[in-house]
Amino acid sequence: MVIEWQHYAASGSYDELIDHRTGPRPAAQALCEYLTSLSDEELSERKTAAELAILVMGITFTVYAEGASIDRAWPFDIVPRIIPKREWDRTDAGLRQRVQALNLFIDDLYHDQRIIKDGVFPAEVLAQSANFRPQCVGVNPRHGVWAHICGSDLVRDRDGTLYVLEDNLRVPSGVSYMLENRVVTKRVFPELFEYQRIQPVDDYSLRLYDMLASLSPRPGDQPTVVVLTPGIYNSAYFEHAYLAQQMGVELVEGGDLEVGVDDGVYMRTISGLARVDVIYRRIDDLFMDPEAFRPDSALGVPGLMRAWRKGKVALANAPGAGVADDKVVYAFVPQIIKYYLDQDPLIPNVPSYLCMREQDRHHTLANLDKLVVKPANESGGYGMLVGPHATPAERKRFAGLIQQNPRNYIAQPTLALSTSPTLCDRRMEPRHVDLRPFVLSGPTTYVTTGGLTRVALREGSLVVNSSQGGGSKDTWIVDTEGL
Numbered sequence: 001m002v003i004e005w006q007h008y009a010a011s012g013s014y015d016e017l018i019d020h021r022t023g024p025r026p027a028a029q030a031l032c033e034y035l036t037s038l039s040d041e042e043l044s045e046r047k048t049a050a051e052l053a054i055l056v057m058g059i060t061f062t063v064y065a066e067g068a069s070i071d072r073a074w075p076f077d078i079v080p081r082i083i084p085k086r087e088w089d090r091t092d093a094g095l096r097q098r099v100q101a102l103n104l105f106i107d108d109l110y111h112d113q114r115i116i117k118d119g120v121f122p123a124e125v126l127a128q129s130a131n132f133r134p135q136c137v138g139v140n141p142r143h144g145v146w147a148h149i150c151g152s153d154l155v156r157d158r159d160g161t162l163y164v165l166e167d168n169l170r171v172p173s174g175v176s177y178m179l180e181n182r183v184v185t186k187r188v189f190p191e192l193f194e195y196q197r198i199q200p201v202d203d204y205s206l207r208l209y210d211m212l213a214s215l216s217p218r219p220g221d222q223p224t225v226v227v228l229t230p231g232i233y234n235s236a237y238f239e240h241a242y243l244a245q246q247m248g249v250e251l252v253e254g255g256d257l258e259v260g261v262d263d264g265v266y267m268r269t270i271s272g273l274a275r276v277d278v279i280y281r282r283i284d285d286l287f288m289d290p291e292a293f294r295p296d297s298a299l300g301v302p303g304l305m306r307a308w309r310k311g312k313v314a315l316a317n318a319p320g321a322g323v324a325d326d327k328v329v330y331a332f333v334p335q336i337i338k339y340y341l342d343q344d345p346l347i348p349n350v351p352s353y354l355c356m357r358e359q360d361r362h363h364t365l366a367n368l369d370k371l372v373v374k375p376a377n378e379s380g381g382y383g384m385l386v387g388p389h390a391t392p393a394e395r396k397r398f399a400g401l402i403q404q405n406p407r408n409y410i411a412q413p414t415l416a417l418s419t420s421p422t423l424c425d426r427r428m429e430p431r432h433v434d435l436r437p438f439v440l441s442g443p444t445t446y447v448t449t450g451g452l453t454r455v456a457l458r459e460g461s462l463v464v465n466s467s468q469g470g471g472s473k474d475t476w477i478v479d480t481e482g483l
Contacts, residue, residue, distance in 0.1 A: 008421065008428060014160045015430060016081050016420040027084040027478045030196055034189075035079070040426060046188045047423055050078050053184045059177070060238050074177060075471030078188050081420045081433060081453040085199065085479040091154070091162065091437070092447045094346030097337060099150050099439045102167065102324045104340040106146040109323055110136050120339045121332055125356075128407045129329075130377045131170070131322035133285060135292050139309055141318045142215045143442055147325075148316040149208075149280075150439045151175070151451075154347070156418035163350045163415075165434065167333070169317065169325035171282050175438045176239035177472055178452040179204060179246075185474040197479035199449040204438070205246035208280075211442035212247075215314035216277040223277040225249045226267060228257070230283050230299045240282050254283075259303030265313040278314045279304075285319050327376045327410045328354060351413060355406040364411040365402065368395040371411040373402070386462060388414055417462055420473065422455055432456045434464050435475065450475035 008018055017028040024032035035043070051073070059074040083091075108115055109132070115121045126132060151172030153165040182201050186193060209225065216223035229240040231253055244251035252267060257276065260266050266273040281288060287297040292305035307313045323329070331352040334345045353360035353371070364371060373385040385398045402409045419430035437451030453473040454464035464470040 008430070012158065013416045013430065013432070014156055014158055014418040016083070016156075016418055016433065017079075018421065025082070025084075027480050028082045031080065031082060031192065031476075034192060035428075043423070044426065047078055050076055050184050050188050053187050054180075057180065057183070058238075059180050059184075074180070075457060076181060076184060077422045077431075077455055077457075077471055077473045078185070079421050079423055079428070080185060080474040080476045081435075082476045082478055083450065085197075085477050086481070088199075088450070088477045091347065094164075095152060095437055095439050095447050096445050097341065097343060097346050098152065098164065098167070098333065099147065099441055099445065101337040101340045102150070102169065102333070103145050103147055103441060105336045106169075106321055106324050107144055108340075110139060110146075110320060115336070115339055118339070120335050125328055125332075125407075126323075129323055129326060131285070131320070131326060133320035133323070135305055135309075136318070136320035139318075139320075142217075142314060145441045146318040146321040148211060148215070148318070148441055150441070151436045152439070154435045154437065154451075155350070155415055158416040160418070162347060164330075164333070164347050165350055166327060166330055167325055168436075170322040171284060171317065172436075172438065173236040173239055173282075174436055174452040174454075175204060175448070176242040178436075178438070178448065178450070178475070180242075181452070181472055181474040196476075199477040199479065201449055204448055205243065207440055207446045208243065209247040209249070211440045211446070212278045212280055212314075212316055214442045215316060217311050217314060218277055221277075224267070224275060225278040225280065226252045226257075226276055228252055228254070228279050228281040228283055228288075228301075230287070234282070236282065243280075254288075254298070254300045257301045257304075259301060259307050263303070263307045263310050263312045265301070265304065265307050276313060278316065280316050285322060288319065322377075325377075327352075327374050328356070328407065331410060350415065353411040355402050355409040355411065360411070361402065361406055364409075365399055367411075368399060370414060372414050373398055373409055373411045376408045376410065386414065389462075414462070417456075420453070420455065422457070422473075424457075424459075429459070431459070432462050432464065433473070450477045 019025055054073050116123050147169040149172055151168040154162055155165045156162050212225045213223045226249055227240055227244040241251055256268055258266055265276045267276050283299055286293045288300040289304040290297045290300055291302045308315050331354055337343055337345050353364050355361045355364055369387050371387045375383045417432040420433045421428045422431040433453050433455045435451050435453050438448045440446040453475045455471050455473055456464045457471045
């Protein structure tokens with residue numbers, strides 16, 4: 001047999017499916033028994049079926065390498081990651097709490113800045129923020145929400161404790177892969193969905209549309225919603241097209257839109273100009289309006305910020321939301337939650353060292369071989385140092401970067417990320433995983449039931465990003481009560 005759970009070893013990490021003392025965890029019992037019942041040939045056939053489905057469905061992502069962009073089939077492991085519903089309910093509450101506090105924080109920074117005046121958040125952190133947009137000061141987005149779509153990355157340490165690793169509040173991506181992972185898994189293991197209470201995820205696109213529609217400046221009319229993409233060469237273009245198709249809205253580029261003399265936004269169609277009410281923009285702030293930001297941007301719409309500030313169009317996520325998507329700001333989120341909600345965080349942060357603080361900087365520089373060092377505003381796994389896996393030359397280079405610009409770096413302990421069984425060359429082996437749930441904020445808050453589980457496909461690797469050689473799994477929230 002391919003799978004012999006008694007010989008499965010997770011190298012000291014917490015494993016999502018297997019307790020090494022007692023065997024499969026209760027929520028994973030049925031899955032593990034089923035996988036054990038399959039022959040080598042049957043398991044190989046299921047893996048091949050998943051790969052073919054991904055090719056036929058055209059599920060791709062883009063890797064940038066050596067000046068070229070390469071489309072690749074989405075790397076997918078057929079063995080799902082399982083989380084008990086009772087545990088997920090606590091995580092759901094923690095995510096809602098976190099996003100509510102972050103939206104209050106963003107709104108405060110663009111208005112009275114009470115949190116700075118009260119000495120809870122340092123003024124110098126805001127002063128050196130790469131994502132604070134003075135153009136957004138005084139704006140009041142509908143529902144008081146700035147980060148309408150949030151993707152917070154969750155990790156579990158050696159003892160099973162769940163942490164928030166970072167918050168993605170600018171243009172979070174990956175939800176289309178979460179949805180497609182479920183479609184592929186249902187094709188590969190349809191029988192498992194008959195007998196287990198696996199919570200659905202397929203209502204996300206409807207929830208997303210309803211949230212976007214609620215932002216319309218013309219609430220009495222049927223709103224026109226569009227998805228604004230940078231174009232086919234963007235690494236997440238598959239997702240842009242997928243979500244537009246799922247919501248039944250137009251996918252547009254900057255050249256398809258214009259701002260009229262009335263400061264309304266209009267879409268060019270074969271029937272003439274059509275008013276646009278809501279833009280789900282997948283373009284970074286600095287490229288979305290050459291009048292307000294980078295004049296050399298060919299991706300955005302001239303006058304878009306003017307239209308948004310005057311309330312003629314809604315933008316999601318709102319410009320300037322990225323002020324809270326900063327790894328230095330991340331370190332203050334527990335205080336932010338306490339300040340705005342008078343609550344303790346339900347999900348803790350990973351302990352972090354701020355290199356802008358002299359004591360933290362000295363500790364970081366003395367322990368670069370043990371820590372993970374991250375720049376404040378990079379994403380996708382780029383620009384970071386994983387100390388234990390770095391060369392002396394790489395650590396020396398990072399020491400120089402930290403000393404040159406301390407505000408731009410934080411350091412964290414190297415976590416023993418949890419593992420999940422992964423089919424590797426016809427063998428079941430542990431691979432490190434994280435989880436990105438998605439939270440929609442509008443008149444109400446919606447949290448996906450699970451999220452995108454990303455997996456480091458290379459043995460021993462802690463880097464799960466697809467752009468860095470990672471893949472993904474379906475995530476099952478399983479209700480075992482009453483069974």
